[in-house]
Amino acid sequence: MSRPAADIDVHAVTEAEFPDWLRALNTGFLREPAVSPEEAEAARERFASHRLLGAFDGGRCVATFRSFAQELTVVGGAAVPADAVTSVTVTPTHRRRGLLTRMMAQDLAAAKERGDVVATLIAAEYPIYGRYGFGPATWTTEWTVEVPRTGLDPRWAGPDDGGRIDLVDGAEVRKLGPELHERVRRAQPGAVSRDEVWWRVSTGVVRLGHNWTEPYYAVYRAASGEVEGLVAYKSDDNWHDKQPHNTADVKWLIASTRAAERALWHYLCSIDWITKVKSGWRGPDDPLPLFFPDPRAARITTQADWLWVRILDVVRALEARTYDGTGALVLEVADRLGLAGGRYRLEVSPEGARCTPVRAEGADLSLDVGELATLWLGDESAVRLAALGRLREGREGAARLADALLHTSGRPWCPDIF
Numbered sequence: 001m002s003r004p005a006a007d008i009d010v011h012a013v014t015e016a017e018f019p020d021w022l023r024a025l026n027t028g029f030l031r032e033p034a035v036s037p038e039e040a041e042a043a044r045e046r047f048a049s050h051r052l053l054g055a056f057d058g059g060r061c062v063a064t065f066r067s068f069a070q071e072l073t074v075v076g077g078a079a080v081p082a083d084a085v086t087s088v089t090v091t092p093t094h095r096r097r098g099l100l101t102r103m104m105a106q107d108l109a110a111a112k113e114r115g116d117v118v119a120t121l122i123a124a125e126y127p128i129y130g131r132y133g134f135g136p137a138t139w140t141t142e143w144t145v146e147v148p149r150t151g152l153d154p155r156w157a158g159p160d161d162g163g164r165i166d167l168v169d170g171a172e173v174r175k176l177g178p179e180l181h182e183r184v185r186r187a188q189p190g191a192v193s194r195d196e197v198w199w200r201v202s203t204g205v206v207r208l209g210h211n212w213t214e215p216y217y218a219v220y221r222a223a224s225g226e227v228e229g230l231v232a233y234k235s236d237d238n239w240h241d242k243q244p245h246n247t248a249d250v251k252w253l254i255a256s257t258r259a260a261e262r263a264l265w266h267y268l269c270s271i272d273w274i275t276k277v278k279s280g281w282r283g284p285d286d287p288l289p290l291f292f293p294d295p296r297a298a299r300i301t302t303q304a305d306w307l308w309v310r311i312l313d314v315v316r317a318l319e320a321r322t323y324d325g326t327g328a329l330v331l332e333v334a335d336r337l338g339l340a341g342g343r344y345r346l347e348v349s350p351e352g353a354r355c356t357p358v359r360a361e362g363a364d365l366s367l368d369v370g371e372l373a374t375l376w377l378g379d380e381s382a383v384r385l386a387a388l389g390r391l392r393e394g395r396e397g398a399a400r401l402a403d404a405l406l407h408t409s410g411r412p413w414c415p416d417i418f
Contacts, residue, residue, distance in 0.1 A: 005097040008062065010106065013052040017061065018044065021054045024061040028089020031209075042206050046197050053107060055090075055099040062094040065103040067111070070418075071193040072120060072309075075378050075408055076322030077186050083111035083312075084192070085121040086418050104132050105337065112312045112339050117320065118373070119310040120192065122417050129308055133337055135370035136305035137377045138190040138412045139284045143298040145277040147269045151293030156270045159263040162223030170203030173217050176227050183256045188283075189321075189377050190307055190412030198416075202232070202252075215251055218267060220260040229253070229260030233268065244273035250280035254415060262291050281306070283413030307414035309373040314340050317376060318355040323348035325404050332363035332394075333372055340369050348405055364398035367391035378408030 013021045022035045022043055035043075047066065055063035066087035071079040085107065090099050111119055123129050123136075158165060168176070177199055185191035200206045204214055213234065220229035231253040238245045248268050255261040265288060268277050279288055284303065289295035311317050314333055326349040335341030345358045365382065367375075371390050374380045382402035385391045393399055 005099070008055050008057045008094070008097065008099065010053060010055045010063075010099065010102045013054045013061075017054060017056070018052075020061040021052060021064055024054070024091055025064045025087055025089055027091055028064060039208060042208050045206050046201060046208065048197075049195075051107070051110075052087075053103045055094070055103065057094065062091040063099040063103065064089045065100075065107060067107050067119075070120060072118060073185055073187075073189055073191045074317075074321040074376075075189045075412075076320075077189075078320045078322075079186070079193070080117040080317065080320050081115065082192070083107065083114075083116040083119040084418055085119055088121075100128075101132075108132070108310065108312065108337065108339060115313075117311070117313045117316045119312060121308050121310075122306060122414075123308050126305065129310075130370050131336075132310065133335055133339070133369045133373075134308040134310040135368075135373035136307075137309040137373050138305075138307040138379060138414045140281045140302075140304060140306040140413070141284045141286065141300055142281060142302040143279040143286075143288055144301045145265075145269065145279065145288075145292075145298045147275050147277060147297070149294055149297035150269055151297070152266060152269055154270070156266060159220070159259075159266075161259055161263070163221055163228075163259065163263060165218050165220050165263060165267050168217050168219050170205070170214065170217065172219070173203050173230065173232070174199045174205075176219060177230055177254075180227050180230060180256060181254055184254045185415075187256070188413060188415070189408070189410075190414045192307075192414060192416055192418070194416065218264065220255070220263050220267075222257070222259070228257045229255035229264050231264045231268070235271075235274065245275050246273045247276040247278060248274045249278045252280060252415065258287070261287070265291050281415065281417070283411060283415075285411045286413075307412075309376065311340050311369055311373050311376065314342070314344050314369075314372070315355045315357070318344070318346050319353045321353070321376070321378075322350070323353055323405055324350060326350070327401055327405050329398060329402060329405065330358065330361045330364045330394075331372070332366040333369050334367070335369040346405075362394055364395045365391055365393060365402060375402065375406050377412040378406055379412050381407065 050068040053065040054061045070082040070084035072082040215232040232251040234249045289298040328347040347354045382399040386399040
C-alpha cells in the first residue's frame with residue numbers, strides 16, 4: 001500500500017543520502033541505476049556548490065531536484081542573477097503525488113528570498129513547467145550540412161583573412177575558453193554563465209559517465225593573435241563501398257566575430273572524409289546556412305523551445321534590459337504561486353527603463369507571469385499571444401505597443417544545456 005504523500009519527506013540532501021539521490025536521478029532519466037564510487041566522487045565535485053533537494057519515502061530517495069547560481073544575459077548585455085533548475089526527476093512508483101510541486105515551491109521561494117531575478121531551466125517535456133510560472137524564452141535550431149553541396153572550395157587550406165585555425169587539447173581549452181565565453185555571452189541575450197567546473201566536465205577532467213571520449217578542439221585566432229572562436233566536435237567512422245560517409249558532430253561552438261564563425265564552419269566542412277556536419281544546438285536565426293554558396297546544403301533537423309524562464313522579480317527583470325523605443329504600458333501579471341504577481345507600470349526609452357508597482361491604473365495588458373517571461377527576452381510577439389488568447393488587451397493597440405517596445409531584431413539564444 002502506498003504511503004500518503006504527506007508522509008514523504010522533502011528536504012536538502014545530506015552527504016549520507018547523496019549516493020541514493022544519484023541512483024534516483026539515474027532511474028528518473030532511464031540511465032543505469034548503479035553508481036560507482038568514481039562516478040559518485042565526480043558528481044560530488046560537479047555539484048559541490050549546488051543545492052540538492054530530494055523526496056524520501058521510508059528513507060529511500062524517490063524524487064530529485066537540483067539548482068545552482070547562474071547569470072543570465074538580458075537584452076542590452078546586462079546580467080541578472082538566476083536560479084538554474086535541473087536534475088528534476090520523480091521515480092515512476094511515486095508519480096502524481098505532488099512531489100515536484102513541493103520541491104519546486106521550496107526552491108523558488110528560496111530563490112526569491114536570495115534576491116534572484118529569475119529562475120531558468122531546459123525543459124525535457126513541454127507541458128510540465130508552465131504551471132510553475134515558467135515560459136519558453138529562447139528557441140534552438142540544429143542543422144545538418146551536406147558538405148558536397150555547400151559549394152565551398154574543396155582546396156581550402158585555411159582562412160584567407162590573416163587568421164589561423166589550430167587543433168588544441170583540453171588543457172588549452174580550459175585556458176582559452178573562459179575569457180572567450182565571457183565576451184560571447186555578454187553580447188548574446190539568453191546566454192548563461194559557465195563556471196570552472198563546466199570547463200572541467202566539458203574537457204573530461206570530471207567524468208560523470210562511462211562513455212567519455214575526448215572531442216577534437218579547434219581554435220580560431222585572428223590576424224592579431226586574439227582568440228575569437230572555439231569548437232569541440234567528434235566524428236564517426238562510416239564507410240560504404242570504399243567511400244567515406246563520415247559525420248562531424250559539433251558539441252559546441254562559440255565565436256566572438258562572424259569571421260571566426262565562418263572560418264570554423266569552413267574548417268569543419270573541409271576535413272577529409274567528412275561528408276556531413278551536424279551543427280549542434282544553435283540560435284534560431286544563426287547565419288550558418290548563409291556562410292555557404294548554397295545555403296540549401298544546411299537543412300533544419302531540429303527546432304524546439306530551449307531556455308525556459310520564470311520571473312521572480314518583475315521590477316528588476318524589466319528594468320535590467322534595454323529598449324529601442326519610447327512608451328509606457330501598465331501590466332497586470334498573474335502568478336498562481338504568489339511570487340511576482342501584481343500590477344506594474346513600465347516606462348521605457350533608449351535611455352533606460354522604470355518599472356513601478358501601481359494600483360489605481362487600469363491594465364493595458366493582462367498576462368500570466370509565464371507569458372511575461374516569453375516576451376521578456378524579446379523573442380515572442382504580444383500580438384500573436386493576444387490572438388491565441390494567452391494575454392488580454394485592456395486598451396486597444398497595447399499588444400502592438402508591447403511588440404514595439406519589447407521585441408528585438410536579433411533573437412535570444414542559450415548555447416548551453418544544464
